[in-house]
Amino acid sequence: xxxxxxxxVFAPWNAPEAKPIIQFRNVxxxxxxxxxxxxxxxxxxxxEFFSLLGPSGCGKTTMMRMLAGFETPTExxxxxxxxDIAPVPPNKRAVNMMFQSYALFPHLSxxxxxxxxxxxxxxxxxxxxxxxxxxxxxxxxxxxxQRKPHQISGGQRQRVALARSLAKAPKLLLLxxxxxxxxxxxxxxxxxxxxxxxxxxxxxxxxxxxxQEEAMTVSSRVAVMDHGKxxxxxxxxxxxxxxxxxxxxxxxxxxxxxRGKASRKDMGADxxxxxxxxxxxxxxxxxxxxxxxxxxxxxxxxxxxEKVTITRxxxxxxxxxxxxxxxxxxxxxxxxxxxxxxxxxxxxxxxxANTRRVARRSFTWEDEVWLSFTDTAGAVLxx
Numbered sequence: 001x002x003x004x005x006x007x008x009v010f011a012p013w014n015a016p017e018a019k020p021i022i023q024f025r026n027v028x029x030x031x032x033x034x035x036x037x038x039x040x041x042x043x044x045x046x047x048e049f050f051s052l053l054g055p056s057g058c059g060k061t062t063m064m065r066m067l068a069g070f071e072t073p074t075e076x077x078x079x080x081x082x083x084d085i086a087p088v089p090p091n092k093r094a095v096n097m098m099f100q101s102y103a104l105f106p107h108l109s110x111x112x113x114x115x116x117x118x119x120x121x122x123x124x125x126x127x128x129x130x131x132x133x134x135x136x137x138x139x140x141x142x143x144x145x146q147r148k149p150h151q152i153s154g155g156q157r158q159r160v161a162l163a164r165s166l167a168k169a170p171k172l173l174l175l176x177x178x179x180x181x182x183x184x185x186x187x188x189x190x191x192x193x194x195x196x197x198x199x200x201x202x203x204x205x206x207x208x209x210x211x212q213e214e215a216m217t218v219s220s221r222v223a224v225m226d227h228g229k230x231x232x233x234x235x236x237x238x239x240x241x242x243x244x245x246x247x248x249x250x251x252x253x254x255x256x257x258x259r260g261k262a263s264r265k266d267m268g269a270d271x272x273x274x275x276x277x278x279x280x281x282x283x284x285x286x287x288x289x290x291x292x293x294x295x296x297x298x299x300x301x302x303x304x305x306e307k308v309t310i311t312r313x314x315x316x317x318x319x320x321x322x323x324x325x326x327x328x329x330x331x332x333x334x335x336x337x338x339x340x341x342x343x344x345x346x347x348x349x350x351x352x353a354n355t356r357r358v359a360r361r362s363f364t365w366e367d368e369v370w371l372s373f374t375d376t377a378g379a380v381l382x383x
Contacts, residue, residue, distance in 0.1 A: 010220060011235075012045040019082070021046040021171065021204050022067070027076035029062055029228075036062040038228035039076070046171075049198050049205045051215035054225035055251075060208045062228075064174050067206065068097045081171060094171040100180045102161035104149040111136070111145040114164045121168065135163035138197060155186045159193070166201055175207040179214060191217045212252050216240065224248050240304075246381050249302035254337075256308065256348050258285065258301040262293040262380070273375060276301055279344045286319040289380035303378035308350035310338050310363065314370045321372040324348065326365055338363060340371055 012018040020043035029037040037059045044050045052060035065071040066078060069090030078085055085093060096117075104113050114135050118128045136142045139159040141152075149157050158178065165173055178194070179187045195218050198205045209215050215222050216236040223233045224247075232244045243249035246257060260278030267273055274293060275284035278301075287301055314321050327347060328339040331354075338350045350371055354361075363369055 010047070012048070013043065013221065018045055020044055021048075021081055022206070023077075023079040024063075025077045025079070027066070027073045027078060029059075029066065029071060030074045036228055037066075037073075040228070040230060042223065042230060042233065044204065044206060046204055047202050048220045049195065049207070049218055051219040051222045052206065052208045052225060053210070053212065053215040053222050053252075055210060058225040059228040060225050061176065064097070064176060064206065064208050067172065068095055068174055069093055095174065096165045096168060096170040096172075097174040097176065098161050098165040098178055100177040102149075102157050104157060104160060104164075106149055109146050109148060110141060110152065110160050113149070113160055114167055117164060117168050131167055135167050138166070138200065139163045139193075154182055155190055158182065158190060162194070162197065166197075166203060170203065172204045172206065175205060177209055178207065179209075179211075187211075187214070188217075194218055216252075224251060241379070243302060243379055243381065246300050246302065246383055249300075249379065249381065254305050254349065254351075256303045256305065258303065258346070258348075258378075260285070260299060260301070262297045262299045263295060264293070265295060274299075274380060276380075279342065279346070281343070282322065286375045287378055287380050288376045291380055291382070293380075293382075297382065300381045300383065301378040302381055303373055305337055305349040305351040306335075307373055307377040308348065309372050310340065310350040310352060311370050311372065312362065312367075315372045318372045319375060320377075321370050322348070323368065323370055326363055326367045326369055329363075329365065336361070338369070340369060 022044040024040050024042040027037055027040045028035065052063060054060050062071060066073055069088065072086055080094065105116065108116065111132055114132045115128050118131055136145055139162060141156060141159055144152055144156060149160065179190055182190060191214060207218065219236055221233060222236055222239050224231045224239065226247060232239060232248050239248065240252055243252065249255050250257065258278050260276040263275045263277060263284065266275060272288055272290060274287055274289050276287055276299060277284045285301060293299065322342060324340040324342045326338055327341040330337040333354070335351050335353055339347050340350060341347055348371055
């Protein structure tokens, strides 16, 4: 069995010699007085599963429409495989797009839906047949080939749309909220199918989504967007664990934000930690950071609820321990989230796995508890 450390990691964005397949260069897109994309520069590499994540109106769909050829940049350049795609009409680009509605032809069979684009290309009958059969095997729909779209499930229609989009072997496949029409359980199952198909074909996928969990699951990298700008681009684990701003920390998953003033005057020679004075009468919090912070700098400590431990007694092995009272409890089946009110009124959330039956759990409403976390649990951020 190969040593895990020796396994090759897919990270072309870290390779100096890697050439991106998509390059946005100082791209701006305006609609009248409204700026949808604001001086955006971004590289996406071959075989990436790249997610554009953000709230409605942040510009992610506009980026996708420019790649597809439905919009043109007001300023700047978009390169696909080194070629400026501005003069290339949508039907001549090595790009295909899969819409949220799937846009299948209801009067055509699954087989004919997949073959449609190949017939428009004028390919001979044998090549079309071979390619359609290959796509049916890829999405595991061979036995449904002669059914109409209304005769198959939502998840199967999604796979037909995917097969049709991949049939012409595009260099780039754009997916606009592709799983939005599916229920949660099916959406989660289909995410892994999408990943397997993308890895099998080697096609570069760019997906637009507002579903954070979806972006975290499928992506090689995630670009978090806000008001036409990319706020942070990184791998899902780094986006989650090392956000570069309060906006990113707050947008991705659940988070506690504790605001205070940074101080190192009592830290001695320790330059890897900082004290955060966050409330009158409370001991300062310890946080690991290599940021160069001036004395008294306003900072925010972002801590995920699963990194906060809740106990009846004060822990003796941690610098960070805060007393509070259980204000509310959210029972989610596999986990419970405790909303704990601190003396100053701030609510801090702590999550625990429900390994015990309900009747045997330790805490309930109004209980006095201690919240604690390690020095490295949170990210020190400056707005």
